[in-house]
Amino acid sequence: MFSFGKTQVRSLKRFGVAGVLGEDSEVFYNALFSTRHIGKISDLLSARFNGSGIDEIKFRKLLIFSIFQAYRAQFSRRIGFKLLSRWMDDSLETPLIIECGIDNEKVAIGLSFCISKNISINIDELSERISRKEVRDSFEEMLADLYEQSDCLIFKYHSESRKSEVISIIGIDGKIDPVSIKKKPPLEVVLVDRIESKQAPKPRVYIDLGDLDYPKLLKEEKTVKNLEGFSTGDFLAPEETGDNLVEKKLRLKSDLTSGSKKAVHPDSVKVLKGERDALGDEDSIVISGSDDESLAGSREWGKGKGIVATLAGAKGKIRNFFRKLWGRSEEEISSDLVPASDPDLSRSVDGSQMESPEEHAVLEHYLAEGDEVNVVSRVDDEKLLTSEAHARKLLFELRVGSFDNLVKQMERDVVPICKDVKNAKVVNWIRTMSVMLSSEKARLQEMARKLNLNIRIKEISSEKKITELEEEMKRKDIQLSAKQNAILRNKEQLLQVTRNMDKLKNLAQDVSGASHFKQKDAMNQRVLTIAKEENYKLIQRVDELRQQLTAVQSSAKSQSQIGTEYVALKARHERLYKQAEEFKKSNRQLMDHISTIKQGRSEVQGAGVDISEGNRRLEAAMKLATLNKKDADAMKVRVLVLQKQEVKLKMEIIQYKRLLEDSKTSDAGAQAEAKVKAKGEES
């Protein structure tokens, strides 16, 4: 008998983990159609078992591994025993049933599934093979893996339906007998026969995972407090008070949200505010669409002020945004996204005029190529790049072009002039002008940079609008052509209808008239009414028969009686049928007779004989007939009398003959002869 731990195994002949756990166990269950959310299930069960002493990492590992392997075994029914390549349409037709039970010394994770027919299961010596790790196929490999990770493994199998269950058991440290874990039992293979075992072993309670208080169980114990204001205070731009900052924040926020549903982080609003100061009202541009946040990021990038922290969160998205829009390499974008470390931008802040060698090279390259230069590989951004090239040319002009050379020349020339000029006022004025010129150059440089950015943004928006308009035009063209086609179709249909109408008119002329159809219709209606009545009668008849049948069935007569009755009824029916036939025949004869009489009458009537004359003749004939009948009767009476006389005479003749014979034989013959003669004479 299989055992693990102190608690006796109650039953292995039924599916479910309750049989391997004690009576006081709790079993949690759920039905899974895919491997999604198994992390959540693992979280929930771990939270529920928290404090029971189970090894959480071991439990989670085994749970997730079991679910995946069972899922693969069942899913392979459709696509083979392969790794999943699809994520979205990976639902199972029938669910995996996961049961996770716990008693006072162990946890059992059971998964019920159906093994694919493609997988051949060889139960013979399966346990030994798993113990020796001599697996034959991927399914046995799965069992071997589970066996290795659990303290005890049970494999239940119903050979006819190929329904299976794998129960992995892990002991709870400090509660399970250490010997049980040390002497790890081999894989227990159980052939389940459902018919033999009707009653399932009961746990203390079955709990659906949905019935657990999961919001409470999964709640984080230590929550981070909501972010408050900066401990170092809010920095305000020049000429800005706390009040108008809030006001502007709100205004900007409402402006932005009215343009798009997405909002912008307050930090980026602050940056925008600064930008507004520098560029006036023009920069409050919102690109409608889905990239508002990215745009906020681009503004921050343009300003290069206090956005490192913000960018840390949004960097990835902004990268994507720039990659999408500008087609620039990731390294370039990265360099753009870290403005604090950008030497060029830092220079622009501190007024330095020098550019990096790389930038110089890029700008020279731009100049060499002219307006057609395109360092970016994307072809569809040509216009953008052209405007960008213009802006960069301006920038380069400011940095290394004639203006820059002029400033440098002036700076070089100012030094000896200042030495030569003795007037302090003139020297101061020259120096001031020189510094102002430098700062003006820096300002122009900064403005050109921003101009570049704004041109880009505007061109993107106009490009989008153009694309949208073109698409709209295309759509409208398609709609127009569809409508034209529809009109053509309608015209054709109209023509067809007109032709049909003409044909119908011609046909109508051929037909004798509408009255004929009306008559036909009336006739059809009558036939229909009769058919309906008949139908109704038949329905009634069917109902009656059904009732009779029900009555017959409810009376519960024996079949022999029903048979006898049936035979009797049949005989009766035949008799009645014959009678009916006879009646029909006689009826027919009568009808014939009647018809002949009628015919005779009609003939008589047709001959035109006077009825009164006929009657008279008939009466005369009747009288004559009566007289003749009387004569006939009298003659009959006379005939009868004569017949009687004849009979008498015959009898007398017979008597005389006898007497004659006697006289011949006797002596008195002579006398007799005399007598005869006398009599003869008398007669």
Add this chain to the structure above:
Amino acid sequence: MEETLEFSAKKLRHDVVANLFKVRIDSIKPYALMLAPVYIYLKSNRKLIAVKGPLDFFTASELRHLIPFKYFYFSPFIAAVLPYREAGRQARFVLNMKEQEVVGKAESLYPEIILPPSPFERSDAILRIIGPLWWKYKEGVGVDPFLVTVFVNELCMLFPTDKLMLARDKDIENYDLALLRSSWVVFLCLLLGYCSLEFINNIRIQVFDDVINKKLVKSDAEEILDIISISYSTLRSSRLKIIKSDVFSESDEKIGLKLAARMKRVEREFLSSGSHPPSIYGKRGFIDV
């Protein structure tokens, strides 16, 4: 022999029209199961006559012919049915939930996605929807199988038309039972946390077919066979008034124990009670007892 869901009033007097619910005929879909007896108003006869019984359906041509009547009329019983239909719709929403992106959050600097609920969250949500469909009747805690069918009819997709037509033509008496049983199986599956719309649609059609063809249902999953078995044993006739919850606790099978455990929560948290529990029988229903 099975009994059908014969309703009592085949005709209604015209003066009750004001108390009836009506639906535009052109809003009815062909092959949708009717939730109650359907009446039309004959103006010339000043009478309402029934054109379809409960759980019957209209074909497209039938609807075309009836469109001149403009409205179908339903008895006030329909008011008791509508919460079940609404629950069906809610359940379908829960089972259909997909990922969605959250927009408009002020703090959002990254794409925020709400993942669909996990199986146990769905199971909980479904129980909160179907729990109040159980009522405290005089006989005990239970649910009317006809109303369960109304709920499932709204939750699942329409039956394939050919199956419906064949089933009705084949055996009208068995047709009602097939509808009730298939719905009851779906209801039990939901009660046990089987929260996949595709699965419950399939199992409903499969059970419907098997009842019509009087075959035994086959399934790969052990527990599904148990569910079907318990559903058949608890719903033997289409004239069963209510299915009581205590049939689960009486069972020794694992499935019965699981259902009984869930019903305990239903009775504790969601059970509906009132002086007039919804039923198709009696004055408030459509079958006079």
